[in-house]
Amino acid sequence: MNQKLLMAIYFYPRGGSSQVVRYLYQRLEKKWSSALYSGSLGNKGLLTNAETFYRPLNVKSLDYTTAHTAWQKGTNPFDTENPMQASLEDRINVPDTLMARLSPEQLAKQIQSWRHLFSKELLEPALAHLHHLTPMHNAVYELWKKTKIITHLHGTELKMIEYIRSNPKLPFGDWWIEKMIENANMSNLIITVSPHDRDLALELLSVPKHKVITIPNGVDIEIFKPTTLPDKVKMSYWKHWLVTDPQGWKPNHNPGTIRYTENDLKEFYNDDGSCAPILLFVGRFTTFKRINVLLDAYSIFKSHSKQNAPLIIWGGFPGEWEGEHPYEFARKRSIDGVFFSGWRGHDDLPLGLTSSNIFVAPSVREPFGQTYLEAMACALPVIATSTGGPASFINTEPGKKTGWLVNPDDPYSLANALQEAVEDQNLRETAGQNARDYIERMYSWDNIAEQFTSTYQYVLSHK
Known part of the structure; x- marks a missing residue:
């Protein structure tokens, strides 16, 4: 049986979900033939650089540095060969604008950049574990027909849907909600990090109840441990x-x-x-x-x-x-x-x-x-x-x-x-x-990783 696992996160290392990817992948790569993908920003040595952040893990990255530099020079960071990542949050004076502000043409360019990166895989993965709901989903759907998709929600994508609903003047807001719902429903399984988010995902993404489960994040209890300091x-x-x-x-x-x-x-x-x-x-x-x-x-x-x-x-x-x-x-x-x-x-x-x-x-x-x-x-x-x-x-x-x-x-x-x-x-x-x-x-990561292994095996065994 093909046991190839592809794990990917669209964003350059910045928030808590990147930490989750790092801790989880460290444990899963020992049991699976696997590949890790991430967005990246800046030169080696910077914490936003994927190779630096995920070291010693082997990571393949989509480099957003050229797009970021274009923004600094006053040009559109979404018009570069590898366009800038979009954001799940609406902020001003930043290169990564809210995802729901991207046009269909800009989304197509995002999908193409990730599809090009993923296409370097020699074998079609059995599983693609994709963090958040992003253009990566469309790239995987277009590239591989047999790969099973596990979507791992971290909550910010759900907050973006709520934000869009409360801001009806966003030019592509409703269209983006449709796309996110489509991607969620094309997933074989959706993982949420808390019961609160499970209920919210069911409400906002219109997915069948049996496709949504909860696996919490874990903690590396050997790194995070009590230490009495003078x-x-x-x-x-x-x-x-x-x-x-x-x-x-x-x-x-x-x-x-x-x-x-x-x-x-x-x-x-x-x-x-x-x-x-x-x-x-x-x-x-x-x-x-x-x-x-x-x-x-x-x-x-x-x-x-x-x-x-x-x-x-x-x-x-x-x-x-x-x-x-x-x-x-x-x-x-x-x-x-x-x-x-x-x-x-x-x-x-x-x-x-x-x-x-x-x-x-x-x-x-x-x-x-x-x-x-x-x-x-x-x-x-x-x-x-x-x-x-x-x-x-x-x-x-x-x-x-x-x-x-x-x-x-x-x-x-x-x-x-x-x-x-x-x-x-x-x-x-x-x-x-x-x-x-x-x-x-x-909540030790070793225990949580076992839950993911069982989940992977369940998804692979069900058509």
Whole structure:
């Protein structure tokens, strides 16, 4: 039997789905004859470069660098030989415009570029595991007639359909929804990352119920694990990330334009000189992440608590933000104690988590929540809202608290959770240990990869 597996992601490495591809493929390539494909941007050494990001995995990439350079020079990045990737999010002043703004002619060019790349495969794959719903689907459908398609939804494609429906003036919006529904229904199986997204996929994509299953993302529990750091070591990391090598960025400025001094780090200490509890947010500056709600809640918390507890905003891909930039939001409201560490490589994240005490991310309808799981694996209690993916894995076992679920878009509810987590050390440490125990049992990548192997075998055995 042909057991060739093709796994592909349309986007250059940037978001959580790229991390999922990397961790999952590492485990599956040991059991399958496989090929990995990805979009790529920039030269080797940059984290957006596919070869660099996926190293040591062998990856074949569609290079968007020429298209990106065309955009920088003021020409259309979708007219190049390898056109720029489109986005599932609608942002301004970026080269990767919203996918639903592409015309049928521009979509055809996208399909052709991926078809050309895939055509270099010597054998038709038995399975194509395609992440998101993108022009790659059309390329596979056109190129191979016997290949079975598994579509892996990460949630952002569903959010784009909702966005299109709420913005009827998008010139190609309805047409794009039709295309996405067609691609979903031509798939042999659709994988969602949470029960919330499973229900949403059934509603938005008009697919039969038996074709949609849920397999959550996993965590590498050998990389993300509890580590007790002495205060001096912990602060040496924060000094590096905030003072020595700052990567925070102001709107329309380069990384490193938000800088701190050692004196600014006094917020990290209690009166006795020990380290204060550290709050950590990790993510992109997108609307549904609700960073401004977090900043409002933090301001309320600061007005009610005498306990120092710096808030680190870790992330924000350079040049990308929706709504008011969080740095400007905090600056205009004089919210002290907030630190912007900028976008950092995923290899730094385990250290960032173990150098913190509480993970907080008040996203509304978060599709899954990979970084929540990684924080829990590091024995951090998590604060989230009672919506989306996190509600499926936080506080799910009676008597074993792993964090706090607060009302969405409610800064006062969030501020109360912040205060309880910061001021009750025993409670947060117990919740953190419960979180680690839960992740070890339920979400290790080795266990999750076995679910994918079983799924592949099921799809191959059914006509």
